[in-house]
Amino acid sequence: MSALLEVRHATRRFAGLIALNDVSLTLAPGEILGLIGPNGAGKTTLINLISGTLAASEGEVLFQGEPVNRLPAFRRARLGIGRTFQIMRPFPGLSVLDNVAVGALFGRGASKVPLTQAREQARVWLEFVGLGNTISGRTDELSGAGRRRLELAKALAMQPKLLLCDELMAGLNLVEIDQIIDLLRQVRERGISLLVIEHVIKAIISLSDRLLVLHHGEKIADGTPASVLSDPIVVQAYLGKKRT
Ligand SMILES: Nc1ncnc2c1ncn2[C@@H]1O[C@H](COP(=O)(O)OP(=O)(O)OP(=O)(O)O)[C@@H](O)[C@H]1O
Ligand SMILES: [Mg+2]
Structure with missing residues (x-):
């Protein structure tokens, strides 16, 4: 192949x-x-x-x-082509959920994904990385490991x-x-x-x-x-x- x-x-x-x-x-x-x-x-x-x-x-x-x-x-x-960043810069004004939803909004084939759908996808990926119980929290409340998982969820939400x-x-x-x-x-x-x-x-x-x-x-x-x-x-x- x-x-x-x-x-x-x-x-x-x-x-x-x-x-x-x-x-x-x-x-x-x-x-x-x-x-x-x-x-x-x-x-x-x-x-x-x-x-x-x-x-x-x-x-x-x-x-x-x-x-x-x-x-x-x-x-x-x-x-x-998705990526994570060595220097993580979560959007401080957005919830954990919306940080990941941003990935869904700008990911593969995503020129017209509605916000509700982006949030649904974000929820799925946050569950996947083990952050399902933090979705309405702020990113600065996450531990170091939590922020790495957030970075991964955001990249995965880009499909x-x-x-x-x-x-x-x-x-x-x-x-x-x-x-x-x-x-x-x-x-x-x-x-x-x-x-x-x-x-x-x-x-x-x-x-x-x-x-x-x-x-x-x-x-x-x-x-x-x-x-x-x-x-x-x-x-x-x-x-x-x-x-x-
Ligand atoms: N924007 C930039 N302007 C000038 N030099 C840069 C820039 N980005 C990287 N460099 C230089 O290019 C080289 C390679 O950097 P790079 O960040 O790719 O290394 P790395 O292998 O990722 O290192 P690390 O393990 O520390 O993350 C380094 O000497 C770095 O200082
Ligand atoms: Mg590097």
């Missing part, structure tokens, strides 16, 4: 800095691709180029075989075919991490493909079919978790000597 997502030779420069240098990847339908690498490696930049938050300096992004480079982020979202997750597990404890892993597995079972950035190595190994490693903006490995984690270049660049 052809790739759901294909990135061809993507490069992104910021003034003198090359944040991403000639990175290519493919993601098959139903696949979970883990994206790892040290701080500043270019992981978020790559997600930004795929979702359209940032334009590529060079290279191409194809979704379902069609180039999407020239489309703004909201058009890519309507095609089915993505591909979900890009940027450090959903950051700052969570081991139990909370396991719960997010379980949720992401269920997301995949619903037919949604995933590209997941994560620093928690144990979590990303157990979740991913394949791992891609970035280092200084360059792809240094791409393969099964076992092959990537035993690659001496990856060990030296990211995992450190202790890990054997």
Whole structure:
């Protein structure tokens, strides 16, 4: 089957800095691709180029075989590219329910979704992520783990075919991490493909079919978790000597 997502030779420069240098990847339908690498490696930049938050300096992004480079982020979202944000910015004036309803209003095929329908979808996704009893509350009343789940519910309400997750597990404890892993597995079972950035190595190994490693903006490995984690270049660049 052809790739759901294909990135061809993507490069992104910021003034003198090359944040991403000639990175290519493919993601098959139903696949979970883990994206790892040290701080500043270019992981978020790559997600930004795929979702359209940032334009590529060079290279191409194809979704379902069609180039999407020239489309703004909201058009890519309507095609089915959803994402979460590493730096979460919930809408403070809106309830938990309406924060997620916003996702439904701007998601796949959503040019004319009425608000009542968006709220219904939001309710379903809040139940799914385990926030069903917080819907009328404010976002600042949520715990750290709750806000990550809110971020996930908002992205799922966009009905993505591909979900890009940027450090959903950051700052969570081991139990909370396991719960997010379980949720992401269920997301995949619903037919949604995933590209997941994560620093928690144990979590990303157990979740991913394949791992891609970035280092200084360059792809240094791409393969099964076992092959990537035993690659001496990856060990030296990211995992450190202790890990054997
Ligand atoms: N808008 C921007 N303007 C200038 N430089 C940027 C911008 N966004 C990212 N960078 C730089 O590009 C490089 C890659 O950043 P990026 O956020 O993609 O890394 P990352 O792998 O997501 O790191 P982390 O694990 O810390 O989230 C860094 O050196 C960063 O400072
Ligand atoms: Mg990042």
